[in-house]
Amino acid sequence: MKVGFFIGCNTAFNRPDLEKAFRFVFDALGIEIDDLEGQSCCPSWGTMPSVDEAGWCALGARNFIISEEKNVDMVTVCGSCYGSLSESKYKMEKKPELREKVNEMLKAIGKEYKGTTRIRLATNFLYNEVGIEKIKNSLKYTLEGVTIGVQPGCHSLWPSEVYQEGEKDPFHPVMLRELCEALGASAPYYSRIVDCCGMGGMRSTNVEASYKLVKTKLDSMKDEIKADLLVTGCSSCLIQFDTAQAPMKRENKINYEIPSVHYVQLLALCLGADPQQVVGLSTTDLSGILGKLKKIN
Amino acid sequence: MAEVIEVLNISEGEPGFSDEIMKLGAEELLDCIQCAKCAAACPMVLAGFEFFNKRIIQSILIGQKEILLDDSSIWACQACNRCTEVCPRKVEPFGVVMAMRRSAIREFALPTLAVEGLKSLYDVGHAVYFSNAGEIRKKIGLPEKPPTTASNEQALKELRILMNKSALSSLGIIPMDSGLSDVTCCEV
Numbered sequence: 001m002k003v004g005f006f007i008g009c010n011t012a013f014n015r016p017d018l019e020k021a022f023r024f025v026f027d028a029l030g031i032e033i034d035d036l037e038g039q040s041c042c043p044s045w046g047t048m049p050s051v052d053e054a055g056w057c058a059l060g061a062r063n064f065i066i067s068e069e070k071n072v073d074m075v076t077v078c079g080s081c082y083g084s085l086s087e088s089k090y091k092m093e094k095k096p097e098l099r100e101k102v103n104e105m106l107k108a109i110g111k112e113y114k115g116t117t118r119i120r121l122a123t124n125f126l127y128n129e130v131g132i133e134k135i136k137n138s139l140k141y142t143l144e145g146v147t148i149g150v151q152p153g154c155h156s157l158w159p160s161e162v163y164q165e166g167e168k169d170p171f172h173p174v175m176l177r178e179l180c181e182a183l184g185a186s187a188p189y190y191s192r193i194v195d196c197c198g199m200g201g202m203r204s205t206n207v208e209a210s211y212k213l214v215k216t217k218l219d220s221m222k223d224e225i226k227a228d229l230l231v232t233g234c235s236s237c238l239i240q241f242d243t244a245q246a247p248m249k250r251e252n253k254i255n256y257e258i259p260s261v262h263y264v265q266l267l268a269l270c271l272g273a274d275p276q277q278v279v280g281l282s283t284t285d286l287s288g289i290l291g292k293l294k295k296i297n
Numbered sequence: 298m299a300e301v302i303e304v305l306n307i308s309e310g311e312p313g314f315s316d317e318i319m320k321l322g323a324e325e326l327l328d329c330i331q332c333a334k335c336a337a338a339c340p341m342v343l344a345g346f347e348f349f350n351k352r353i354i355q356s357i358l359i360g361q362k363e364i365l366l367d368d369s370s371i372w373a374c375q376a377c378n379r380c381t382e383v384c385p386r387k388v389e390p391f392g393v394v395m396a397m398r399r400s401a402i403r404e405f406a407l408p409t410l411a412v413e414g415l416k417s418l419y420d421v422g423h424a425v426y427f428s429n430a431g432e433i434r435k436k437i438g439l440p441e442k443p444p445t446t447a448s449n450e451q452a453l454k455e456l457r458i459l460m461n462k463s464a465l466s467s468l469g470i471i472p473m474d475s476g477l478s479d480v481t482c483c484e485v
Contacts, residue, residue, distance in 0.1 A: 012447070013423065059459055083376060108458050155376075210344065277438055280437055
């Protein structure tokens with residue numbers, strides 16, 4: 001099996017330990033990675049999608065074309081990239097005139113968008129393509145006794161019409177919970193499970209408002225299921241929960257901390273990766289969780 | 298947060314505003330019946346923003362362009378698309394918010410961070426870019442630069458040509474290389 005790795009800005013420049021974790025996990029599971037040489041930003045919501053529909057889709061299409069030339073699907077750990085690319089593809093499928101306009105623009109760089117490949121979210125790919133059983137059989141460490149609060153992330157859920165391999169009921173997601181349970185941990189339902197993390201445009205516009213969402217979510221996770229660990233399916237959610245808690249503690253908005261990782265990082269740890277390399281840039285304290293990794297004999 | 302807006306004189310609304318928003322990508326705008334299902338699902342409501350999907354649509358329908366341009370709420374939309382999922386009239390409220398951003402950009406009413414994101418996208422092909430990330434990448438065993446437009450001049454040139462062909466080129470929001478506007482495939 002071979003996939004194209006769509007890296008995304010935040011993973012490459014903000015949390016390259018997550019990039020390292022992705023490479024480690026896919027290698028350990030025997031999946032070949034193509035680097036999709038020359039890929040760019042998806043483009044993110046605050047840029048071309050906010051300027052012009054055709055410009056948005058043209059930049060998205062250029063990324064898709066790289067994967068089309070390699071004949072591989074793209075896989076990303078970033079919900080925002082997954083959302084922007086999925087939606088640009090969907091729009092070009094639904095509106096032939098838009099696709100024509102994009103292909104007219106692409107002529108200037110000698111390329112044509114065909115729509116033969118997909119963008120896939122890493123957690124969905126692991127769930128559907130690798131499967132829970134293979135993940136379980138590949139583990140070197142388990143996480144028994146750890147309670148996880150999952151954060152699937154908005155862009156893995158809605159609009160369900162656009163995400164062809166999403167949840168059966170996007171308001172009651174189960175895939176990330178089952179993926180965490182495959183590692184030996186428990187990952188119960190809690191009432192704010194589908195709430196937004198407040199990253200992205202909201203955090204850039206009003207950080208205090210954004211922290212309100214963080215607090216609502218963390219309180220729900222702590223009070224209802226006593227989560228030891230927060231696990232995201234999205235790199236943007238990861239950055240929000242990993243960096244917002246220290247300032248919120250200083251400002252007395254919370255008096256606790258829930259360590260936070262991306263699922264791909266947690267899986268990398270359970271597959272035997274060096275913590276320095278795959279979670280080394282974490283701001284929240286992961287030492288307690290690392291201490292609970294139990295070697296399988 | 299500001300006080301609730303005083304009584305509006307809707308006959309003073311900007312004529313043609315709905316048409317403009319529809320042309321900018323919100324084709325189903327007029328199907329909205331203001332039922333507020335989108336608002337019930339919106340994280341911006343939970344976080345306390347004054348203008349969110351339902352109220353943005355309402356303001357557009359009564360032509361209150363200035364009110365929306367004076368408020369930064371549209372830039373706080375998370376693009377989460379809960380609203381699109383639940384809308385019973387298939388209005389795609391998120392699409393309306395994006396169309397409103399496109400209108401605001403054409404009036405130069407955009408936040409500094411959005412300008413910086415666009416500039417960074419044009420300069421290196423990444424909206425988020427930290428030039429000092431190379432050291433950290435090396436330390437954890439990755440190449441200093443990722444295999445993207447950040448390390449591939451040809452790919453970056455392609456991306457810039459596409460941006461030059463987009464609506465962005467005529468807006469004058471960021472400096473762009475005018476020499477790339479008429480490039481065809483053979484010169485890339």
